[in-house]
Amino acid sequence: MYSLTYKRADSVEEARRLFQEASDAAYLAGGHTLLPTMKQRLAAHDVLVDLTRIGSMKGISVEGDRVRIGGGMTHAEVAGSSEVQRAIPSLAALAGSIGDAQVRHRGTLGGSIANDDPAADYPAAALALAATIMTDSREIAADDFFTALYETALEESEIVTGVSFAIPETAGYAKFRNPASRYPMAGVFVARHRDGSVRVAVTGAGNEGVFRWQAAESALAGDFSANALEGLSVDPDLMMGDIHGSAEYRANLVAVMARRALANLGSAEAII
């Protein structure tokens, strides 16, 4: 790791100020994406601004038909929250399926959303659960947030302070993991909302990152069961292909994971 200066922020305002004072700063949350990259010298920053002690980025609350989770909440805290388990059990289960136990003790919701890894789990939940990403300066609909691989609508020094998820009537998640990295090769989150609308979000597979599978949404709006997906598939030209799996393979996985998600409403299934 290249030399750097560590700064700890006690408030969101202080974090933003420390970030802007530096020439090439980065926010440091759980560090489980940033630090491995910096250790390998694939990234370098003169200043790291630690967000993990900011009290206002903690906490979980259920307000009406939404669950609001602080950006600083760890995956383990979300997975273990009785409020999340009650309101959106599939979301708690998704958080409990990220990486491994030690990763979940450090990695955060805000870090995962801001990083927008094309194979991360949370972005699928954010899209399918019509989430609003809350930052220190505005609110952004999840539909407008994930713009490209590792790219989001965030401005350079903007901080994800929390995410508000719509509580669906029912939802489920299923993913097929890469056995080495543990990240999904294809993960599908399906949700039927209280207004009858259906959202289906796919992570790990798309060559432009997380996306909504609109054809599946329309089919499921009429009949919310695996039967409705019969004969539907995603275009392999829009899927990632790499040494772990071809685009055709991933396209097939998406269809299979969508059916498994429907068979696992109220939970999350991780295969392998």
Added chain:
Amino acid sequence: MVTVTMTVNGRQVSKEVEDRRLLVDFLREDLELTGTHVGCDTSQCGACVVHLDGKAIKSCTILAAQADGTSITTIEGLADGAELHPLQAAFKEHHGLQCGYCTPGMIMSGVDIIRRHEGQLDEDTVRHELEGNICRCTGYHNIVKAILAAAQEMHGEVRQAAE
């Protein structure tokens, strides 16, 4: 440079370190607690697992500065004097190690698993929970056996104490 102060295995330590110092290097190089190992640079192997405020974490993926003010337990802090921790004793009894490189991390993770499940463990759960710890020697079988045996023993002791 930053000054970090933390409790390590019950002892308060305070040192000036480079801002980029990883917790694992702080433990190994500055405190000479070399029981905590480094087996990868991708945060995957779990050889470096320690407890931070009671929770298992990978000490290779946190800056020492971030651990300022916390309480850390390493493999050196588990035994009670000459008496091994029940999980250390179970690894010995069940032959849960071969080269031993992964062992400190396995044991620190195992203690965390037993704590989080309050001793209520079965083989599937232990295997699943160990996904962040890699062993190149044993095939995991005896590691799982050792964790199950220790969970039973520790849980049994808790029950006895309550009676």
